[in-house]
Amino acid sequence: MTGKDIIKITLNLVIIYVIGGLILALVYAKASPVIFKNNEKAKQQALKQLMPDADDIKKAGDWAPHEKHAEYFIAKKSDETIGYVVQSFGKGYSSYIDTLIAVDRDFKVQKINILHHGETPGLGDEIEAESFKGQFKDKDLGHLKVMKTETTEYIQAISGATISSRAVTEDAVKNGVDFLIKTVKEGGTGNVTGRHN
Amino acid sequence: MSVKKEHELIVSVSPHVRSEETTSRIMWTVSLALLPAALAGIYFFGLKALFITALCIVSSVVSERFYLKIVGKKSVVGDGSAFLTGLLLGMNMPASLWSFSPFTAHVPVIASFVAIVITKQLFGGLGFNVFNPALIGRAFALISWPKAMTIWNEPAAAFLAMDAKTTATPLGILKEEGVTRLIEVFGDKINLYTHLLTGNRAGSIGETSAVAILIGGLFLLYRGYITWHIPVSFLGTAAVIAWVFGGKGALFTGDPIVHLISGGMMLGAWFMATDYVTSPSIRKGQIIFGIGCGFLTMLIRLKGGYPEGVMFAILIMNCFAPLIDRGVRSRVFGAVKQVKAKENRK
């Protein structure tokens, strides 16, 4: 191999890599805003679904359940706060269960949604079922408890998946609500929004 | 053909099988040894238990016949291995499966098919299977129908009752609510032990009666069909780990007896882990195998997601059995080589 060859080959490589890089950068420039917008849209939709009455749901801050990044939001209807939405994690059977919880102004749970989990198919994945999630309506902090027997006052466990049921109820939801009460009540609503707006 | 098969079989499992014993005699003797435990299960769980066990046996034998017919091999059903697999599988199923709303009676049938065809016949038939067929059948069922496989009937209901009350197994209570609650459920400690020993507790059909299983196991040991290595190292390791790590908080406060006589520990240690084909054939390898089973069982029971770990522990060790055999054997050869090399140097 002569020096000339090496230069030729290097040039060849460099040119093709630069062109490839440029093309990719171009595609990236086109795609990344769309990706970003889609993610934002999906997030807004998920929030809206939990708080159908609200006309404005704004991020209020971050927190870190189980050392994971999570956010919380304030839901308003014609400039009046009607509730809060908090993201939280529960340590389940084989995964951390990513949950969104909506509460009203008295910190009673309105609705929850499971965003992501890796629980056992056929057992633990029933936390996604309406029959389980529906139980959370109007529960306050004191009633977020899993019972293995039939109950409407507390949360009834999914048969065969007590660990997953507990993870959602007593870890994710309870901690999320507890966090909201502590931050919003003690920090004061105005304070929290003021800091971030 | 069948003569050739038997011959092959004996070659592959030679360390255990005495040449004068035929495969079929071994299979029928092991089935006989299982009888006390099976009868105890039927006594405690009633007619449903009998139906499930029979269903497993029939499905296994039919699956084997069916498969052999399709591939055009001569039938070796007479060797009793399909019967034994069906019996073991049936004993590892909850009696509650005999239920028509929801319908779950197909579970034993499909599990038997998986046990016989996928785990045994696809590997070339008895003697070549790597995994214990009955255990694969049960694991397959547990994962495919996780709910149906974890509904446990309360024992000692009326013999003919078709819908018995459901309850948690002792290990389930132990896992979720702790040992204090377990003793509370059974009254006192002595009561707990006697219930576990006789088999008057929730669980799979054939695993509940520790005494009946022990009788069968000792019978096999006495007749020389199995050796002490696997059961003793299995149960010993499990007992030590249960004693050291099984307690709450402090070390050395666990209760090894509860762990030994609950769940499938006894049935697994005496009848499943000792399967000739799927365990190592050299003594030293068998001890390693047993220790591995005991360790993994307790790992899953104490730290894992499932309340019971015997089945998975044995299956995982089944994966390692060929490797253990290979390792132990090559180390023996290695030692010989070293000696020879030294002699050569001299």
Next chain:
Amino acid sequence: MSQGATINLKDQILNGIIKENTIFKLALSLCPSIAVTNNLKNGVLMGVAVLFVQVMVNLTISLLRNVIQPKVRLPIFMLVISGWVTVTDMSMAALVPDVYKQMGLYIQLIVAFASILARAEMFASKNKFIPSMADGIGMGIGFLFALTVISFFRELLGKGSLWGMHIVYTKPLLILILPAGGFFAVGILMALFNWIDARYMKKTSPVSH
């Protein structure tokens, strides 16, 4: 010429689907493809993604074949492949975000598919534009076909649904959507393919010889 090209095209496509089916016959590029086949939608989309990458890579390399220095062809092939994979990755993230969430990693791993590199090296770097495209389409469709078949059975039996819609309201064989069941499904389908192949070969061999 157009006549010849179409026949050729048809043969090449058939070749990719049956004789040299990447998954069932050549057993290449198994990894990320099987991981996503526990439902039909993901399986088909993965197949489409691979089809797209395969065709585009073949086209690009066929175009560049006179420019590329043979000594550095492999790094350049890798660049072309990973470039197209990145494009696919980003487009899927933009277009089908919910699917992308589940299989993003596996889309990125298309880079390591031996079959794509092999076709680039064996075929596209030596052939003209149109045959290269036909080859890419054939291999890609074969791949798509295999993934569709696997994911069809796994979703139907494992979840009792197809493309997310419930067909039966029980889960007949839940294990099929789990990893262990995935291996069983592929193993059994492969054996089935072998068996059909053996039968088919026996029947046609007197004719072809």
Next chain:
Amino acid sequence: MSNEFIKLFELILSASLINNFVFTRFLGLCIFFGVSKKMETAVGMSITFTAVMMISAAMSWVIFNFIMVPLDITFLKIIVFIGIIAGLVQASDTIMRKITPGLYYKLGIYLALISTNCIILAVPLVNAGEKYSLLESLAFAFGSGIGFALALIIMASIREKLELADVPAPFKGLPMAFIVTGLIALAFTGFSGLITL
């Protein structure tokens, strides 16, 4: 400090046993089926693979966090990582051939195969996605390497046993290897729920 240590240990255990790449994520299958026919090749591959995996994970981490993140070109990660791996494989090929020819003849043949193994690319991608620290990345790479090695060695020992067996014709070879892997995966489900990550 000890918490950190436990987390690393859990990462290794999880990557090698519970979320074993081969048994639960179907990755590395081509190589897995290719080199598990004989024990000797399986062992050789295992050693080479784990070593290359650790080095490539470390290099990818450094380049990703110190060059790509500051320059905001993380969208090029696929190209860069595959480049690192290909370069590393090429370099170790040359170096080994010169410095330890004995070792090269034993393990060198596996080097070329490694660059087409998806696990080796998946690990840096996962590391980048999960934002692992350098130590965590190394632990994850080590666990994945050990997990792959374990899978290979178990499989090789079983396939040696299978060689004597009378497997039905359509199942001979790969289909049977798949069934065996499925059975091992079934056994390994027992590890699920051991650690929640």
